[in-house]
Amino acid sequence: MRVGKGCGRCRHRHIRCVIPTGASTCTPCLRLGRACHLDPRFQFKPVHHIYQKNNGATARFELDWDKEQVWVDVSQPVTFVFEANDESAGDEHSALEQHDSLAPESVGDESSSLQQYTPAPERVSNGSGGWTQGLHSEDTYPAQARSPIYENRSRHESTNSPLSLLSDNGSTLTLREASLMRHFIQKLAPWADVCDIHSHFSTEVPRRALENNMVLQAILALSARHDAILANDSDWEASAYHGQCLHLLIAALDQAETNCDENMLIAVVILRIYEELETTTDQQFHLLGSNRLVNLMARSASAGGVAEAVSWQFLRQAIYASVVQYQPLQLDMQNYERSSMFHRQDDGACANRIIYHCARILQVCCDAPGNIVEEDTWRQISDSVNEWNQTKSTTWQPIRYQASSVAAGRPFPEVWMISPPAVIGMQYYHSACIFLTLSKSPSHNMSDYERARSRRVKEKTIADHLIMVIGLSLSNESVQNAYFMACHLLHRFGYCLQNVVEQEGSLKFLARVENMLGWRTSWIMRELEHQWTELAAFDSRDTI
Structure with a gap:
C-alpha cells in the first residue's frame, strides 16, 4: 500500500501537485479552472511474494494462484482493471488506448462526451511570447516554419497517434470519430467554404483526414469542442484530440525545416478555429503558427486547390484577430495579389477581392500612428473599394430590401441576397467602409467644434454600416459565416449605437448567435451593456 501522489494532470505535466487540507481540487487545477481527478489517498501495489519467519528461519512464500483455485460466480458481467505500477498510470495515452478498445455500443450517442479521456496538457506561457504544452517548460521549438506556440517534445517520441485512424478490422472509423467527422462536414466546414466555389473544407479536407492522421486529429478536436459547447458539456475529449494533433504536428515540423506541406497548413488553420471558439481566452497561439506557415509557403495563396482555399480562410481569421484584438496584420499580402481570385468573375472570387481590400486597410491603418494614414494612401485604398463596389456583379443587388425603422421597432434592414458569397462580400464592403x-x-x-462634430459624424457613419452588416446576417440566416463579422464589429464598434431599440436588437442578435452556433458572445453583451450605460450617464444632464 502506498500514498497517492497527486492528480493525473499534474503528474503528466511533471509539476508539483499541492492539495490543501480538506480540499477536493489541487491548487494548479484550481488556478486553471479545470476539473481535478485525484487518485485515492491510498493505492495498493500488487504483491507477488512475502517473506515470513518459520522456526527462526526466513522463508519466501510465492502468492500465485493455484491452478485449482475456485472463482465465485457473478450475477452480471464484470470488468477487471489492472493498475499500472509506475507513475504514468492514467495519462492521456492509456486513456485514449482504452477508448480505442471500446465497442461502438459503449461509446454512447453522438452528443455525448467521452468521460474516459484525460485532457491534453494545458498551455502554459513561458514568459517570452511563446508557450509550452506541458511536459517541460524549458523546451523550445526551433525557428524556420515553427511557431513559438509549439513545444519541441522529445525527438524519440513516436508520431503515431493512440487514436488509430482505422478500427481493429481496418475498415472504418469508430462510431464516435465518424460522428465527429460528419459534424465537421455538415456544420463547421461550411463556415470556411462560404467563399470557395469548390467547397474544399467539406470535400477535400475530409479526404485528407482519411489519409493523414494529423488532419484527422485536428478535425476531431474542433468537432468535439463545438459539440461540447452546444451541449454545455466538458471539453475533455476535445483537449485529448487537440493534444494528439499537436504531437503529430510538432513531429512533422521537426522533419520539415523549410518545406511545409499543405496538410500542416490545413491542420493549423483548423486548430485556429478551435481557438476561436473560446473567444474569452483566445491567446492566438495557432494564429501565430498559421501566419508563419502562410508566409513561408509563399505560393499557397496562389497555388490553387486546397492550399489556396485554406490561405483565404486564414486571411479571414487574421482579419478577425485584427478587428477584435486591435492588432496589425503581419501577413505578406503580395502572396494574395497573385491569386486567381483577381482573374475570376465568380461570386466567390468577387467576395475574396473585397476581403483582400479590407485586409489591406487594416494592415495600413493599424501600422500608422493613431490609426491615421496619409491622405494620398487613404485616397488610393478608398478608390479601390469604391471601384470594387461599382464593378461587382448585378446579381449582387438584393432581391428584397426594406430599410430599418426604429419607430416601427425594426432596428436592422431586411436585405435578401442570392448567394452566400454575396452576403459575405457585402459585409466586408461595409466593414472596409468602417x-x-x-x-x-x-x-x-479644423476648429475644436469642427473636430468634435467630425467625431460625431464618424460614429454615425460607423453605426449605419454596422446596422447593415447585422441586417445582412439576420436576413440570410442560412449563411452562418455571416454572423461572425457582425459579432466582431459589435465588439469593436457597438458603442456607436446610441438608440435603445438598436441596442436591444443587438443584444438579441448576440444571444441568438451563441444559441445557434455555439460562438461565445455573452462576454460581448456584458461589455456593450457596460459601455452603453456609461456613455448614457455622460450624456445625461442629470449627472451635472
Whole structure:
C-alpha cells in the first residue's frame, strides 16, 4: 500500500501537485479552472511474494494462484482493471488506448462526451511570447516554419497517434470519430467554404483526414469542442484530440525545416478555429503558427486547390484577430495579389477581392500612428473599394430590401441576397467602409467644434454600416459565416449605437448567435451593456 501522489494532470505535466487540507481540487487545477481527478489517498501495489519467519528461519512464500483455485460466480458481467505500477498510470495515452478498445455500443450517442479521456496538457506561457504544452517548460521549438506556440517534445517520441485512424478490422472509423467527422462536414466546414466555389473544407479536407492522421486529429478536436459547447458539456475529449494533433504536428515540423506541406497548413488553420471558439481566452497561439506557415509557403495563396482555399480562410481569421484584438496584420499580402481570385468573375472570387481590400486597410491603418494614414494612401485604398463596389456583379443587388425603422421597432434592414458569397462580400464592403471612415485624417484647419462634430459624424457613419452588416446576417440566416463579422464589429464598434431599440436588437442578435452556433458572445453583451450605460450617464444632464 502506498500514498497517492497527486492528480493525473499534474503528474503528466511533471509539476508539483499541492492539495490543501480538506480540499477536493489541487491548487494548479484550481488556478486553471479545470476539473481535478485525484487518485485515492491510498493505492495498493500488487504483491507477488512475502517473506515470513518459520522456526527462526526466513522463508519466501510465492502468492500465485493455484491452478485449482475456485472463482465465485457473478450475477452480471464484470470488468477487471489492472493498475499500472509506475507513475504514468492514467495519462492521456492509456486513456485514449482504452477508448480505442471500446465497442461502438459503449461509446454512447453522438452528443455525448467521452468521460474516459484525460485532457491534453494545458498551455502554459513561458514568459517570452511563446508557450509550452506541458511536459517541460524549458523546451523550445526551433525557428524556420515553427511557431513559438509549439513545444519541441522529445525527438524519440513516436508520431503515431493512440487514436488509430482505422478500427481493429481496418475498415472504418469508430462510431464516435465518424460522428465527429460528419459534424465537421455538415456544420463547421461550411463556415470556411462560404467563399470557395469548390467547397474544399467539406470535400477535400475530409479526404485528407482519411489519409493523414494529423488532419484527422485536428478535425476531431474542433468537432468535439463545438459539440461540447452546444451541449454545455466538458471539453475533455476535445483537449485529448487537440493534444494528439499537436504531437503529430510538432513531429512533422521537426522533419520539415523549410518545406511545409499543405496538410500542416490545413491542420493549423483548423486548430485556429478551435481557438476561436473560446473567444474569452483566445491567446492566438495557432494564429501565430498559421501566419508563419502562410508566409513561408509563399505560393499557397496562389497555388490553387486546397492550399489556396485554406490561405483565404486564414486571411479571414487574421482579419478577425485584427478587428477584435486591435492588432496589425503581419501577413505578406503580395502572396494574395497573385491569386486567381483577381482573374475570376465568380461570386466567390468577387467576395475574396473585397476581403483582400479590407485586409489591406487594416494592415495600413493599424501600422500608422493613431490609426491615421496619409491622405494620398487613404485616397488610393478608398478608390479601390469604391471601384470594387461599382464593378461587382448585378446579381449582387438584393432581391428584397426594406430599410430599418426604429419607430416601427425594426432596428436592422431586411436585405435578401442570392448567394452566400454575396452576403459575405457585402459585409466586408461595409466593414472596409468602417475602417476607412475611422482612419480618415482630419483637416489641420479644423476648429475644436469642427473636430468634435467630425467625431460625431464618424460614429454615425460607423453605426449605419454596422446596422447593415447585422441586417445582412439576420436576413440570410442560412449563411452562418455571416454572423461572425457582425459579432466582431459589435465588439469593436457597438458603442456607436446610441438608440435603445438598436441596442436591444443587438443584444438579441448576440444571444441568438451563441444559441445557434455555439460562438461565445455573452462576454460581448456584458461589455456593450457596460459601455452603453456609461456613455448614457455622460450624456445625461442629470449627472451635472
